[in-house]
Amino acid sequence: MPMHLRSLQPSPRRRAIGLWICALAGLGASGLLPAHAQEAWPAKPVSYVVPFAAGGTTDVLGRLIGQRLSQMIGQPVVVENRAGAGGNIGSDYVAKAAPDGYTLVGGTISSHAINVSLYPKMPYDPVKNFQPVALIGTLPNLLVVNANSPWKSVQDVIAAARARPGAVSFGSAGNGTSQHLAGELFAVMAGVKLLHVPFKGSSPAVQALMGGQVDVLFENSVAAMPMIQSGKFRALATTAARRARELPDVPTVAEAGGPKLAGYEIVSWQAVFAPAGTPAPIVNRLAADIGKIIQEPDMRARLASLGIDPSGAGPAELAAFQKSEVARWAQLIKTANIRPE
Structure with missing residues (x-):
């Protein structure tokens, strides 16, 4: 081989390094590189x-x-x-x-x-x-009313809804939430018509019940419990199949709603x-x-x-x-x- 071409050929050492780099690149592409050779997760918030x-x-x-x-x-x-x-x-x-x-x-x-x-x-x-x-x-939802409400039981709510079809309103954390479906299922099984008022979450729904913008609320226990414990809300029932350990005196909807609501459960x-x-x-x-x-x-x-x-x-x-x-x-x-x- 002519001298000027021979000088362009890689040395054995360079050839070995090149092959090693190619091998590593192949491993990286296949995900087989050890963790320390890649950016470790998490590297940012x-x-x-x-x-x-x-x-x-x-x-x-x-x-x-x-x-x-x-x-x-x-x-x-x-x-x-x-x-x-x-x-x-x-x-x-x-x-x-x-x-x-x-x-x-x-x-x-x-x-x-x-x-x-x-x-x-x-x-x-x-x-x-x-x-x-x-x-x-x-977690269950709870059927709650403002502490100032005259309604003391599930039967009171049903009676009011039958007396004024479509006038008794229930708030929820939004369309499609479990709170929304809890109210809809309640109305269907009880044979009454309720007015659904959706909000953009539990917090505004809770504020609406406090302010009297809605009559009742089906709300997750997480958002409802502090209001019940502070005496601002009255719990009428839980939507679960059994009573809540933290509220042993509050019946289930199935217990308190009469024969039509037997089997009612939403968790x-x-x-x-x-x-x-x-x-x-x-x-x-x-x-x-x-x-x-x-x-x-x-x-x-x-x-x-x-x-x-x-x-x-x-x-x-x-x-x-x-x-x-x-x-x-x-x-x-x-x-x-x-x-x-």
Whole structure:
């Protein structure tokens, strides 16, 4: 080989380094590089989107979980409220976010099970567009009235609704929420007509009952309990199948509503979801950490005080549960002919 061409040939050492770099690049593309060779997650703050107004159940839980999760992952977990359309606006935002583990959503029975059957045009698919992470827990709704209300029982509400069809109003945290369906199912089973007044979350709904803008409220125990304990609200019934441990003297709707309401039951739930396509190692890390948080004695006691039955179920179990809930609520909405206002 001529001398001028031979000088252009790489030395054995350079050739070996080039082959090593190519090999590493191939491993990186296939995801086989060790963790320390890639950017470790999390390398920046994580956004926890609450698709309801501040002060409601999902917001309270997001801040409780987020604060502890931040300590575990070593990065801030920033709660961001994006309320509206029964949880659809915030959930749609997360559905379209990058699936990189930096955007989560506090999913609920409404945003991730009910709405898909209630709204004619959904901007996202609650199953296909999300990766289930962890189930925080389940909780009942409570039928409450202002402490100044003359109504002392479920039967009082039914009697008033029969006397003034369509005039007795019930507030909820929004169209498609479990609070909304609790009121609709109550009306259907009791054979009365109620006026539904939706709000953009639990906090404004609670304020409306305090101010007399609505007659009754079906509200999650998390938002209703402080008002009951302070004497501002009177609890008439729980929507669960059994009485709440914190309110042993408050009957279930099924108990207090008479024969027509026998079998009445609606229980809400709260969970954490990520955008579909979020890498499994990140999902599993989040699920494990959130599961540990929920099992901590202090957190379990806090959740119990809010009327929540803690869970901590991981991705696979939450996915199966969510699909069963979507089917269940689709049937109820069709049977009761429930429509968003």
